[in-house]
Amino acid sequence: xxxxxxxxxxxxxxxxxxxxxxxxxxxxxxxxxxxxxxxxxxxxxxxxxxxxxxxxxxxxxxxxxxxxxxxxxxxxxxxxxxxxxxxxxxxxxxxxxxxxxxxxxxxxxx
Amino acid sequence: xxxxxxxxxxxxxxxxxxxxxxxxxxxxxxxxxxxxxxxxxxxxxxxxxxxxxxxxxxxxxxxxxxxxxxxxxxxxxxxxxxxxxxxxxxxxxxxxxxxxxxxxxxxxxxxxxxx
Numbered sequence: 178x179x180x181x182x183x184x185x186x187x188x189x190x191x192x193x194x195x196x197x198x199x200x201x202x203x204x205x206x207x208x209x210x211x212x213x214x215x216x217x218x219x220x221x222x223x224x225x226x227x228x229x230x231x232x233x234x235x236x237x238x239x240x241x242x243x244x245x246x247x248x249x250x251x252x253x254x255x256x257x258x259x260x261x262x263x264x265x266x267x268x269x270x271x272x273x274x275x276x277x278x279x280x281x282x283x284x285x286x287x
Numbered sequence: 288x289x290x291x292x293x294x295x296x297x298x299x300x301x302x303x304x305x306x307x308x309x310x311x312x313x314x315x316x317x318x319x320x321x322x323x324x325x326x327x328x329x330x331x332x333x334x335x336x337x338x339x340x341x342x343x344x345x346x347x348x349x350x351x352x353x354x355x356x357x358x359x360x361x362x363x364x365x366x367x368x369x370x371x372x373x374x375x376x377x378x379x380x381x382x383x384x385x386x387x388x389x390x391x392x393x394x395x396x397x398x399x400x401x402x
Binding site: 220221 | 322329393396
């Protein structure tokens, strides 16, 4: 079935280091959404990418959609303790069904 | 403020008991969803509904049931047939209608445990 694979599953970084999580699919994605879930909280929508090769930035966060629309990445520059949480990628299909990756859990070491 | 309200926040179930989790939204969204999240895991889709009086099974529907009698409400019943119900349950909604640009809005979740 349709799957969105996310790597790595866990990532520990020193505060101030950069962080990247990757999302891959064996099939062409119609779009890709990114969510952040803080510990004990619920997922919060960050951004959606639709176009091939699209790049969007939100302050220290950079989101990319691959040229073939089969992969995406989220890069955080100079991580801060507030970046702690799990980052999920997801695809919404035309039937309003959304497929989530398993997420990357980010730990920040002070 | 518009949003999604889940209740209760914590719920305990006895063996052989059915329990119902509430989800209400005032965002005027057509589509609503139920997910299960186990510790350290991702989100697995239980059921979703694109419109009132209609719903579809997700990836792990066995042992669960839903109804969508009103646009704003999508309750989830965890039946006694669900042998491992302990998890964090998240309800979400989106605009629906097959729109390609529709983020999901999540409730605060319900933590269900077995007594």
